[in-house]
Amino acid sequence: MHATPDETPDRTADRPTGDDHATTGRLPRRAFLGGVGVAVLGVATAGGAGAFQRTSPPSTGMSGAAIPAADMDPLDLLKRMLSFDTQNSGQGGKTRPHAEMLKAVWERAGVTAEIIDTPQPDNVHLLARIPGQGSEKPLLILGHSDVVPVEEENWDVDPFAGEVVDGEIYGRGALDMKGANSAMISALLRHLDEGATFDRDIIVLTDCDEEAGSYGSGWLAENHWDKIDAGCVLTEGGWFLAQSDKTTPMLITATRQDNxxxxxxxxxxxxxxxxxxxxxxxxxxxxxxxxxxxxxxxxxRVELTDVTREYFRALADATTNRDFAKVIRLMLKAKSQPSRERAAALVVKHSDYPYLHRALLRxxxxxxxxxxxxxxxxxxxxxxxxxxxxxIPxxxxxxxxxxxxxxxxxxxxxxxxxxxxxxxxxxxxxxxxxxxxATPPADIDTDLWRALESAAEETYEGTPFAPALFEAGTSLGPWREKGVPGYGVYPYVLSNEQLIGMHGNNERIYVEALQQGSDYMYDVFGAMRV
The missing domain is CATH 3.30.70.360 (Alpha-Beta Plaits)
Incomplete structure (x- = not known):
């Protein structure tokens, strides 16, 4: 059995540093088209990380000092995040050491970061704020630091080692959602390294108790709303799906509604x-x-809403599997419930992501x-x-x-x-x-939504982008209650096997997809530069 939260060992001592990692250039825009079974981003499968290589001359962060390359490397940053055991068995987790590590990352970039204690010892939130020009209300990036427990005996690798095997990085939270946190934070740091100024404040909240507990975003909103008041929120959600080869991007989605x-x-x-x-x-x-x-x-029974109909229409246009596209269109055109049920069964049968698509139907x-x-x-x-x-709402x-x-x-x-x-x-x-x-989906007539869409066109050239329903849940409740638009992305292309690993065993994502996801987030935040 793994150590309980109070007995969590410090797993950071052996973590890799940026000096151990080779550097490579930015990925091609179109896609990663395979090659994940061998060296990725110039990284041998022995486990070294592929550090971000600056595409412009080194600048300085807000502190006036150069930001360490390792902090802008999403793989290096993710390895550090994964090394902290932040398991949450239902009563919160031990997130302070993880928060202290990230606080140091922000401070090296000259960004003020604050640890917010909760009544539960060592179960903390981390809040970083990048000041902007204030022409718009702040953008809040919401990412949780706690993870669900592991069945360590059923993993092929140490779930807290961040090990890279055949082009995939393994670890509890690699997908949900330390990987997303790494992609977003590393992208912001790249902008700061270039001396960027944004048109609004950007608040980065790494919260606790998302997986369960009494002191999550609801508690934070009740006690510290002034610190997290924002005009838009971006968190976990939309899936970046692959064609049948499991790597070529098929459909980029951002969620505007949770189940x-x-x-x-x-x-x-x-x-x-x-x-x-x-x-x-x-x-x-x-x-x-x-x-x-x-x-x-x-x-x-199968129920289609405006949100899910739009998603499945986009999916039919995006897939290269003609049979899959055909049965999706049959389902969308069905006039009776029995015919809709029959077509939906075929959609699930032909999908490369059957459990996801079943969950979006009923x-x-x-x-x-x-x-x-x-x-x-x-x-x-x-x-x-x-x-x-x-x-389904x-x-x-x-x-x-x-x-x-x-x-x-x-x-x-x-x-x-x-x-x-x-x-x-x-x-x-x-x-x-x-x-x-009855809560309506988030309004998509916002500059953040347009940035998510335009970044998809830029980073995943030729790949359709669509709004979607998130089959799971997020911490967005306090903002949605106040009418603040909130969206979700997991910014990396996933296979169905990786999707199943979420909250399961051998959780992992492609290293190359993580790097490209960081590029995507870089483009999203680039829309807010002045």
């Missing part, structure tokens, strides 16, 4: 008795298992936690499974999904319970979810 997060519990009861005399017809565990089998074989339900029993010689009287659900309402599950399991002798907030009645929880479900 609706809620949980239900499936509860079965039975007779508690001695385990030497089992009662198969009165077993809570057996009853629950039968209900879960039924629920596991069922899917919610409310999903995933079995995540199971509880039953407390002693091996006692048959328990109750068994419960937590089901995590993600609903403007699609099927959570209350309708709940009703459908109850109807499905009506004869299974189980109770279906909506797991609301503490002290919240079911109707109060449903009303809250109704409000979230």
């Amino acid at each position: 609706v997060y809620f949980n239900i519990d499936i509860v079965a009861k039975g007779t508690a008795t001695h385990s030497s005399k089992p009662m198969p017809d009165d077993s809570a565990i057996v009853t629950l298992s039968r209900a879960l089998t039924t629920l596991g074989e069922w899917e919610a 409310t999903t339900h995933a079995f995540v936690i199971q509880e039953a029993g407390y002693k091996e010689n006692v048959i328990p009287s109750e068994a419960t499974t937590r089901v995590n659900c993600r609903g 403007g699609g099927e309402k959570p209350r309708d999904f709940l009703a459908a599950v109850r109807k499905l399991l009506a004869d299974k002798e189980v109770e279906v319970v909506l797991a609301g907030n503490p002290g919240e009645s079911e109707e109060q929880a449903l009303a809250r979810l109704d409000t979230t479900w």
Whole structure:
């Protein structure tokens, strides 16, 4: 087992430094078209990082001193981020050492950075602010520092070593979302190294408790809103998808809306008795298992919204797989629910990202936690499974999904319970979810959205760009509640296997894609230079 947060070892002592890394020029604009199985960015697979090579004469950061090349190298920076164990098992993580490392990075660039303590020891936020001319409200870059726990025994490499193997960098958080943080921060540092001034302040918030906990962005907004008040926010979200070869960019997306997060519990009861005399017809565990089998074989109905329709239209135009494009268009043209369901099944079947595209078509339900029993010689009287659900805003309402599950399991002798907030009645929880479900997508008539789009055209020449729905959730809630537009990108091209590694084992991204993602973010921020 890995060390608990309070016992987290300091893994930074052996991290590589910028002096160990070779430098290369900027990637070709069009794409990385393979070659990820060998040396990447001039990096041997032994694990050295490919440092950013300046494309203009060295300048100075805001401090007047040259910014270290290693800090502008997204791979070097990501390796350092990954070396910190910031696992969050549900009650926050230990993020202070990670924050102190990043604070030093910002200070070397002459940028003021502040660690914001929370009531939980060593669980902190880091806030850096790059002053601009103030002609626009600030842009806030939102990236979380905590990561989900690892099953270390199921990894092929140390999840906190940032090891590069066959052109991919492995580590917990490599995808979600230290990789994105590295791409964005290194891009900003490149601008500062060139002496750039922006038309607005840029706030970079590396927050804690995004994966769970009491002191995340909501707590920060309640206690320090003046520090994070912004006109637009950019965080994790949109996927950069590849063609069937797993590397050539197919579709660049930015998300303007998150799915609706809620949980239900499936509860079965039975007779508690001695385990030497089992009662198969009165077993809570057996009853629950039968209900879960039924629920596991069922899917919610397909629902297309304006946001997801636009996404799938763009996907049909972007793919080189003609069969995939054909079934997408069939789904979009379907006039009846049965024909839409049949076409949607074919979309998932033909997709190189089947689990992603299934999740964008309907409310999903995933079995995540199971509880039953407390002693091996006692048959328990109750068994419960937590089901995590993600609903599509403007699609099927959570209350309708709940009703459908109850109807499905009506004869299974189980109770279906909506797991609301503490002290919240079911109707109060449903009303809250109704409000979230009805929240409109972020306005895309903004300069930040236009920068995201134009940067895609520049960095991934010839690759379509489209708005999308994020099938998961982010920390954007406090800003969305105030009507502040918020968007999301994971700025690197991913294969389906890498996408599955998110919150799973052997999480990793392509080194070359990370570098190109940093180039993309450089172009995004370049639109705000004066």
